[in-house]
Amino acid sequence: MSKLLESNALHTAAPAISISHLNHYYGQGALKKQILFDVNLHIDRGEIIIMTGPSGSGKTTLLTLMGSLRSVQEGHLSILGQALHHATKAQMTLARRKIGYIFQAHNLLNFLTAYQNVEMALELQEITAAEADTRIRTVLSAVGLADRMDYYPSDLSGGQKQRVAIARALVSQPKIILADEPTAALDKQSGRDVVEIMEKLAREQGCTILLVTHDNRILDLADRIIYMEDGRLVNHAATAIAQ
Numbered sequence: 001m002s003k004l005l006e007s008n009a010l011h012t013a014a015p016a017i018s019i020s021h022l023n024h025y026y027g028q029g030a031l032k033k034q035i036l037f038d039v040n041l042h043i044d045r046g047e048i049i050i051m052t053g054p055s056g057s058g059k060t061t062l063l064t065l066m067g068s069l070r071s072v073q074e075g076h077l078s079i080l081g082q083a084l085h086h087a088t089k090a091q092m093t094l095a096r097r098k099i100g101y102i103f104q105a106h107n108l109l110n111f112l113t114a115y116q117n118v119e120m121a122l123e124l125q126e127i128t129a130a131e132a133d134t135r136i137r138t139v140l141s142a143v144g145l146a147d148r149m150d151y152y153p154s155d156l157s158g159g160q161k162q163r164v165a166i167a168r169a170l171v172s173q174p175k176i177i178l179a180d181e182p183t184a185a186l187d188k189q190s191g192r193d194v195v196e197i198m199e200k201l202a203r204e205q206g207c208t209i210l211l212v213t214h215d216n217r218i219l220d221l222a223d224r225i226i227y228m229e230d231g232r233l234v235n236h237a238a239t240a241i242a243q
């Protein structure tokens with residue numbers, strides 16, 4: 001095998017997310033406070049993981065580190081084989097392009113329609129306008145919004161807005177989706193619906209999902225549940241489900 005093929009094969013085989021001995025701190029000097037303590041986590045490609053745990057335990061901090069939205073301070077973290085410790089700004093930007101983000105406040109732009117909000121996520125992709133149009137229509141139909149593409153966010157329900165956010169995260173066919181409390185503002189049925197849609201589309205695209213939630217009603221949708229407590233990942237799945 002040529003060196004290039006070998007390195008490509010290694011890259012393909014790399015786990016979606018690999019974290020070892022990760023620590024994180026906020027503040028400086030006397031105010032410096034450790035938030036994450038020796039976090040170790042390996043997530044395979046295609047896995048659907050739910051992370052749960054008490055408020056303030058460090059879940060969002062860990063998610064933003066994985067999402068290359070914050071610099072790694074101590075320890076090892078790699079995304080699809082790309083190490084993020086000591087990564088340059090350009091390398092962090094490159095990592096972010098492989099990730100779809102879905103947040104509780106769906107961050108849709110109110111002056112753009114559902115279609116245009118999804119379209120924005122394709123701006124940096126090197127694809128033709130026709131292909132972009134097909135992808136946007138396909139993904140909006142997949143989330144059940146075929147007849148709402150030209151609606152503005154203000155004319156959509158909370159669940160529909162969250163489905164636009166899912167479509168926007170998936171349209172660029174990212175290898176990893178990071179979702180922070182995607183069901184928080186939704187009623188039980190809409191919450192399950194949006195996660196089921198995410199799960200189905202991600203399975204079709206072979207994409208890895210890491211979803212942070214307090215919502216015990218969706219825990220059964222995960223392949224694996226991880227539990228964060230006081231900045232540490234603890235093997236606590238049974239307790240989390242029983243709560």
Ligand SMILES: Nc1ncnc2c1ncn2[C@@H]1O[C@H](COP(=O)(O)OP(=O)(O)OP(=O)(O)O)[C@@H](O)[C@H]1O
Pocket residue numbers: 026027035053054055056057058059060061062
């Ligand atoms: N930018 C920041 N500067 C200083 N401290 C922060 C910052 N962001 C978060 N923290 C603190 O870090 C700790 C972990 O916060 P984080 O948001 O990661 O927890 P969480 O588990 O996601 O909480 P929640 O479930 O309430 O969203 C908390 O004590 C929080 O107050």
